[in-house]
Amino acid sequence: MTLKLIDSAPQWPNGARCAVCISFDVDGETLVHRRFPDSAPDQVALAAQFRYEPAVAMPRLLKIFAAHGIRQTFFIPGWCIDRYPETIEQVLDGGHEIAHHGYAHARPNMQTPEAERESLQAGIEAIRRVSGARPAGYRAPAFQHSRHTISHLLDEGFEYDSSLFGDDVPYLLGDDTRSLIELPTDITLDDWTKFACLPDFGYMMPIASPSAALEMYKAEFEAAWRHNGMFVTVWHPFLSGRLARAEMIDQLLSHMQQKGGVWFATMSEIARHCRGLIDAGAWKPRTDRIPFSAGPLPSGTPG
Numbered sequence: 001m002t003l004k005l006i007d008s009a010p011q012w013p014n015g016a017r018c019a020v021c022i023s024f025d026v027d028g029e030t031l032v033h034r035r036f037p038d039s040a041p042d043q044v045a046l047a048a049q050f051r052y053e054p055a056v057a058m059p060r061l062l063k064i065f066a067a068h069g070i071r072q073t074f075f076i077p078g079w080c081i082d083r084y085p086e087t088i089e090q091v092l093d094g095g096h097e098i099a100h101h102g103y104a105h106a107r108p109n110m111q112t113p114e115a116e117r118e119s120l121q122a123g124i125e126a127i128r129r130v131s132g133a134r135p136a137g138y139r140a141p142a143f144q145h146s147r148h149t150i151s152h153l154l155d156e157g158f159e160y161d162s163s164l165f166g167d168d169v170p171y172l173l174g175d176d177t178r179s180l181i182e183l184p185t186d187i188t189l190d191d192w193t194k195f196a197c198l199p200d201f202g203y204m205m206p207i208a209s210p211s212a213a214l215e216m217y218k219a220e221f222e223a224a225w226r227h228n229g230m231f232v233t234v235w236h237p238f239l240s241g242r243l244a245r246a247e248m249i250d251q252l253l254s255h256m257q258q259k260g261g262v263w264f265a266t267m268s269e270i271a272r273h274c275r276g277l278i279d280a281g282a283w284k285p286r287t288d289r290i291p292f293s294a295g296p297l298p299s300g301t302p303g
């Protein structure tokens, strides 16, 4: 007997066992400028590593998605949208969703509330210029929400966020009067933990083989499938778009499609499905209020 380990899952469309969105964060050279604000033009080798994204990885990944007949979500900083117009055109031509990922990848919790709002609005404008519509969703650069982020997102009419690791299935962020859908992921499904080895970032981790990563991804997918959860990746084209890893993605998608009962959807489709269930009274998720604490522990609090 399989124990039921998720009690709060929504019903997925057409009786699907789980929802899958292979989402990518297309950071490009924003990471070079953030890490080396004064010497970025001299960081040629590092920049070349990130320019692999628009030049090689993105067309390859889009080809894989097209071959599997799926449309997914790309979180793209506004700066990259302005910098890589051909890539953006390919993403839109494939019917994929472009969602917000900051403007130049500043971390919201390192910004003032005003600067955070300015970055948010600049990113919205970049997406609106290329797609004709405001983005429905947001993933904070490096996941780093500030205490103000949710309120900014609600002010700007966002429908969902996908930055927090607070559940296995969608839930709400907000208050008694307004909310957006959180579509959680987890560091387990972030490819930095498998494939990133970036000495310039002080990040010297052993690199996993594609087969080791595939094994972990399959374990996460199979569990989501058994318990009606979600499988939402945080992958980066400069890492997962490399040749042998791209082959692994093709294998993983084939495995999912052969298993069946999988709802491949964009993040906005998942969020709208969830909102529809809530509005119809068919599903009642929990709500998290941000910030979780009003301040530091009072002085004198026993340690």
Ligand SMILES: [Zn+2]
Binding pocket: 025, 026, 027, 101, 105, 141, 142
């Ligand atoms: Zn990012």
